[in-house]
Amino acid sequence: MLAITPIYAALIAILYVALSAKVIATRRSGKISVGDGGDKTMIKAMRTQANCAEYAPFALLLIAMVELQGASGLMVNLLGLTLLAGRLLHAYGFGRTPQIVILRQIGMVLTFAAILVAALANLVLAL
Template structure:
């Protein structure tokens, strides 16, 4: 049974909703119903949201599989905190104008670290 992964999945879902609301608000503000309308602010808000969507589900799935294989709570919490921190830092750093490049970079590094460590843990636990 999963008990750690759902906590991080829920926190990440809240961040997803916040990023979604930013997209909706920007669309309403700029009266853009489809695409980015050639508006760079709209494009930035959309890409911040899209980047989250591109990486987070796969990472959460990997962490859930690690948990289902009986990994320690310490490893699971480290993976969850690394992913959550990475996604928060990336969204904040990339979503700012001008962007805060170092936060964006650290955010991606942490996201990749969570995915890579979870992938390796899955292989080790499965074999």
Template sequence: MIFITPIYASLIAILFVALSANVIVGRRRQRISMGHGGHDDLMKAMRAHGNCAEYAPFALLLLLMAEWQGAAHWYLHLLGLSLLVGRVLHAYGFGRARPILILRQIGMLLTFAAILLAALTNLALAL
């Protein structure tokens, strides 16, 4: 039975909806139905949302496969927390009026670490 991946998938889904809402609010504020209309704040909101959409599903799929293959629960939590914290830090650091570069960098490092470690774990368990 799968118990751990749904926790992180649900938390990241909540983050994704919050990032989506941020884009919607920005578009309503600027009265833009498509694109960013040259507004930097809207472009940043769209990219923070897009970046989450680009990385999170792939990482969650790898986490799920590792769980299916019987990876240790503590290790799955480590991967899931790394992904979640990475996505939150990246979104927060990127979405600010004045981006916080170190938070973006740490966020991407944690995200890449989760993806790479989950990929290597899946290979090791599959072989």
């Protein structure tokens, strides 16, 4: 049974909705119905949202599998917190104008760390 992963999935879903709201607001203010309209602010809002959509589901799936295989609550929480921190830092750093590059970079390192450690943990637990 999953007891921990759903908490991180919910928090990241809230982040994703916030990023989506930013895309919608940017569309409205720039009067952009479809695509990016060549607007740099629109492109940044879209890519910030898309980056979350590209990495978070895969990482959450791996974390859920770690939890389902019986990993300790500490391990699952560390993976979830690492992913959540990574996604928040990346979204904040990338979404700012000008970008806060170090936050974007730390966010990606944390995201990759969560994915890699969860992948390795799944292999260890499965074998």
